Amino acid sequence: MVRVLATGTFDLLHPGHILYLSEARRLGDELYVIVARESMIRHKPKPIISDEQRVEMVSALKVVDVALSGSESDIFDPIRQIRPDIIALGHDQGFDVEQLQKELHERGLDCKVVRVESSLSCSLCSSGKIIKKVLERYQKE
Ligand SMILES: Cc1cc2nc3c(=O)[nH]c(=O)nc-3n(C[C@H](O)[C@H](O)[C@H](O)COP(=O)(O)O)c2cc1C
Numbered sequence: 001m002v003r004v005l006a007t008g009t010f011d012l013l014h015p016g017h018i019l020y021l022s023e024a025r026r027l028g029d030e031l032y033v034i035v036a037r038e039s040m041i042r043h044k045p046k047p048i049i050s051d052e053q054r055v056e057m058v059s060a061l062k063v064v065d066v067a068l069s070g071s072e073s074d075i076f077d078p079i080r081q082i083r084p085d086i087i088a089l090g091h092d093q094g095f096d097v098e099q100l101q102k103e104l105h106e107r108g109l110d111c112k113v114v115r116v117e118s119s120l121s122c123s124l125c126s127s128g129k130i131i132k133k134v135l136e137r138y139q140k141e
C-alpha cells in the first residue's frame with residue numbers, strides 16, 4: 001500500500017486542484033492531504049475560507065482518502081503521524097525537491113519527494129484569480 005501525501009491551501013476549489021490531487025493519487029494507492037493553516041500562510045494573502053471548512057471540502061473530493069489540518073508550528077509533525085511513502089509537490093509549490101528530501105532525511109523521515117509537473121491554465125484555475133474576478137465584478141456595481 002503506497003501512501004501519497006499532497007499539501008496546499010485549497011481556499012476556493014477549482015479544476016487545477018483536482019488535476020494536482022488526481023495526479024498525486026496516481027502515484028500510489030491512497031491519498032492524504034494536509035491543508036495549510038491560516039496562521040502558517042505568510043507568502044500570500046490569508047485564505048477567505050476557515051481552516052475547518054477547507055478541510056471539509058477537500059475531504060469530500062473523490063480522489064482524497066484523508067484530509068487534515070496541518071500543524072501550526074512544525075510542518076514535519078503531521079508527516080511523523082501520516083508516514084507517507086511519497087510527498088507530491090504541486091507544479092508551482094515553493095519547496096525545493098532536494099532540500100525538502102534532505103530535511104526529511106535529517107529527521108529520519110525517509111519518504112520520496114516528487115513534483116507533479118502537470119498544470120491547468122484556465123482563466124479561473126487559481127484561488128487568487130477567482131478572488132480578483134469577484135472583486136472586479138462587485139467594484140463595478
Ligand atoms: C511536506 C509538507 C508539509 C506541510 N505541512 C504543513 C503543516 O503542517 N501546516 C501548514 O500549515 N502547512 C503545511 N505545509 C504547507 C502548505 O500545505 C502549503 O503548501 C504552503 O502553505 C504553500 O501554500 P500553497 O501551496 O497553497 O501556495 C506543508 C507543505 C509541505 C510541502
Ligand SMILES: Nc1ncnc2c1ncn2[C@@H]1O[C@H](COP(=O)(O)OP(=O)(O)OP(=O)(O)O)[C@@H](O)[C@H]1O
Pocket residue numbers: 007008009010011015016017019020044089090091092093118119120121122125126127128129
Ligand atoms: N492550475 C493548477 N494546475 C495544477 N496544479 C495547481 C493549480 N492550481 C493550484 N495547483 C496546486 O494545488 C495545490 C494547492 O494550491 P493553492 O491552494 O495554493 O492553489 P492556488 O489556487 O494556486 O492558490 P493561489 O491562487 O492563492 O496561489 C498546490 O500544490 C498547487 O501547485
